[in-house]
Amino acid sequence: MGRIGREKIWQAVSCLVCMAVLESQLDTIGASEFRGGSLTGPLFTMAALGSLLFLVASLLTFILRRIAATITLAATLLCFPLYLYSLMPGPYRWVFRGSYSVPLQRPFEWSVWGVAGVVSLLLAAGLSFRGYSSFAAKNIPRPEEPGPS
Numbered sequence: 001m002g003r004i005g006r007e008k009i010w011q012a013v014s015c016l017v018c019m020a021v022l023e024s025q026l027d028t029i030g031a032s033e034f035r036g037g038s039l040t041g042p043l044f045t046m047a048a049l050g051s052l053l054f055l056v057a058s059l060l061t062f063i064l065r066r067i068a069a070t071i072t073l074a075a076t077l078l079c080f081p082l083y084l085y086s087l088m089p090g091p092y093r094w095v096f097r098g099s100y101s102v103p104l105q106r107p108f109e110w111s112v113w114g115v116a117g118v119v120s121l122l123l124a125a126g127l128s129f130r131g132y133s134s135f136a137a138k139n140i141p142r143p144e145e146p147g148p149s
Helices: 003-030 040-060 065-087 089-095 112-139
Strands: none
Touching: 003 040, 003 065, 003 112, 040 065, 065 089, 065 112
């Protein structure tokens, strides 16, 4: 298997890992009232859409890699706010004022799933950017060597 084949597989696997980590979070969160909040509801909806986009991107990676990379980056941007909210509820409440039903206990929370989600999103974004650079490097014409005079 060539280098491009391995890179496509890594990109598809990273999308599936992001989707798996996100789905485990969404199943836990979706059963609570988190889903219906004025701030948390849109975060949940954006993450659910991002999960579907990760699935589409993992399937498209083998056919249209650059489009899959773009979809992966869009899904990453849709999912980051949910993870950041789970890791940093204090700064979110400072930026997005409102009435919250649960009092703030700590401004920063340690969550293994939140950190795993952020790491998986960064990995997927990095592999997507690498997909762009490998495409660009493959299509750049090489300068011709000057012949002997």
